[in-house]
Amino acid sequence: xxxxxxxxxxxxxxxxxxxxxxxxxxxxxxxxxxxxxxxxxxxxxxxxxxxxxxxxxxxxxxxxxxxxxxxxxxxxxxxxxxxxxxxxxxxxxxxxxxxxxxxxxxxxxxxxxxxxxxxxxxxxxxxxxxxxxxxxxxxxxxxxxxxxxxxxxxxxxxxxxxxxxxxxxxxxxxxxxxxxxxxxxxxxxxxxxxxxxxxxxxxxxxxxxxxxx
Amino acid sequence: xxxxxxxxxxxxxxxxxxxxxxxxxxxxxxxxxxxxxxxxxxxxxxxxxxxxxxxxxxxxxxxxxxxxxxxxxxxxxxxxxxxxxxxxxxxxxxxxxxxxxxxxxxxxxxxxxxxxxxxxxxxxxxxxxxxxxxxxxxxxxxxxxxxxxxxxxxxxxxxxxxxxxxxxxxxxxxxxxxxxxxxxxxxxxxxxxxxxxxxxxxxxxxxxxxxxx
Numbered sequence: 394x395x396x397x398x399x400x401x402x403x404x405x406x407x408x409x410x411x412x413x414x415x416x417x418x419x420x421x422x423x424x425x426x427x428x429x430x431x432x433x434x435x436x437x438x439x440x441x442x443x444x445x446x447x448x449x450x451x452x453x454x455x456x457x458x459x460x461x462x463x464x465x466x467x468x469x470x471x472x473x474x475x476x477x478x479x480x481x482x483x484x485x486x487x488x489x490x491x492x493x494x495x496x497x498x499x500x501x502x503x504x505x506x507x508x509x510x511x512x513x514x515x516x517x518x519x520x521x522x523x524x525x526x527x528x529x530x531x532x533x534x535x536x537x538x539x540x541x542x543x544x545x546x547x548x549x550x551x552x553x554x555x556x557x558x559x560x561x562x563x564x565x566x567x568x569x570x571x572x573x574x575x576x577x578x579x580x581x582x583x584x585x586x587x588x589x590x591x592x593x594x595x596x597x598x599x600x601x602x603x604x605x606x
Numbered sequence: 607x608x609x610x611x612x613x614x615x616x617x618x619x620x621x622x623x624x625x626x627x628x629x630x631x632x633x634x635x636x637x638x639x640x641x642x643x644x645x646x647x648x649x650x651x652x653x654x655x656x657x658x659x660x661x662x663x664x665x666x667x668x669x670x671x672x673x674x675x676x677x678x679x680x681x682x683x684x685x686x687x688x689x690x691x692x693x694x695x696x697x698x699x700x701x702x703x704x705x706x707x708x709x710x711x712x713x714x715x716x717x718x719x720x721x722x723x724x725x726x727x728x729x730x731x732x733x734x735x736x737x738x739x740x741x742x743x744x745x746x747x748x749x750x751x752x753x754x755x756x757x758x759x760x761x762x763x764x765x766x767x768x769x770x771x772x773x774x775x776x777x778x779x780x781x782x783x784x785x786x787x788x789x790x791x792x793x794x795x796x797x798x799x800x801x802x803x804x805x806x807x808x809x810x811x812x813x814x815x816x817x818x819x
Contacts (some may be wrong), residue, residue, distance in 0.1 A: 419792065441745075441750055444708075450693075453693040456700045463699055467692040470690050478682050479680040481662075482676070483666070483668050483673045483677035486670065486672065487673035487674075490673055507738070508763035508770040512731065514725065533654050536654030536655075540654070566628075
């Protein structure tokens with residue numbers, strides 16, 4: 394598959410984890426989001442939203458990380474990244490969506506740039522913004538893990554699911570922006586468990602060829 | 607099913623559309639988000655994220671609107687709200703996620719309140735914020751409809767899917783906040799088509815018992 398990616402993108406990170414777990418080979422094209430590669434007309438023709446990731450599987454062009462995860466789960470079902478029963482699947486998807494649809498959209502580059510360059514609020518208020526919304530998501534995840542009977546080493550059951558992928562892409566930016574992670578012990582236990590798995594560890598931003606220290 | 611909702615919530619609106627299309631009966635509990643009902647400890651025990659909607663199906667507690675749509679699709683498959691083939695399913699999910707995971711999280715009440723009450727940026731800059739991010743999502747949707755061969759009266763194919771639900775909850779707040787919709791003719795054609803369907807129309811905020819003019 395052909396994969397348009399940027400090392401720092403948490404959305405691309407999610408898809409890398411799923412491809413690694415399922416053993417899917419991919420040829421990467423690197424876009425530098427801070428330099429604006431995503432606004433190149435050539436890439437706009439690939440992805441009208443001008444965001445990463447985009448995944449091309451034969452004639453199929455895939456966009457939006459969660460839609461890509463669902464596609465990979467349907468076409469490459471082994472190993473499964475969702476449980477079998479509908480209620481557990483909903484829990485795993487709902488947990489992942491706290492990252493994908495609540496916290497993460499608030500801290501992506503376009504929002505950080507708008508806050509700094511258009512609203513000119515300064516780095517301190519940007520940091521407070523990031524800390525507030527990352528923290529709200531982490532608190533919700535911690536509460537869900539505490540009440541969910543099937544949580545333990547993983548978010549749900551005894552193997553990785555979409556929920557663990559969403560947990561990782563919640564914690565990674567929290568660390569990048571120096572959020573306090575001490576209150577989220579259950580979250581951090583799962584994070585340490587899954588990041589010890591090569592499929593997760595090898596997908597990390599710092600392991601990508603386009604990584605910049 | 608038991609449904610915790612607020613008339614103005616676009617996330618609750620999505621779930622109402624799906625329940626109406628599938629003919630699922632529900633008993634509603636109304637939370638007034640502007641008055642802070644969602645922060646009541648009783649509701650926090652139901653939904654640790656303190657957001658709507660929550661849907662209770664027997665012993666199963668469901669949260670996050672897209673996870674709820676997927677659950678309803680799996681347990682109550684008729685009529686289907688996703689096409690059959692994996693590529694088309696991914697397109698419909700990806701399209702819906704432009705609303706669910708990119709635009710909408712930026713304009714929910716907690717963000718509007720933070721911009722007005724914490725950052726004290728004023729109504730004009732809040733309106734510019736809302737217009738910018740709603741517009742970016744509408745432009746992406748318009749471009750996707752233009753290039754997608756199976757778009758027409760509906761976003762995909764000849765019946766409603768998750769994509770149409772995401773389109774509706776993109777246009778409705780755009781109207782509420784007086785965004786310019788003229789550039790998005792394809793989007794608006796689909797909007798007019800689906801809002802003529804009772805399952806969509808009856809789910810609209812203004813039709814809910816807790817609606818406030």
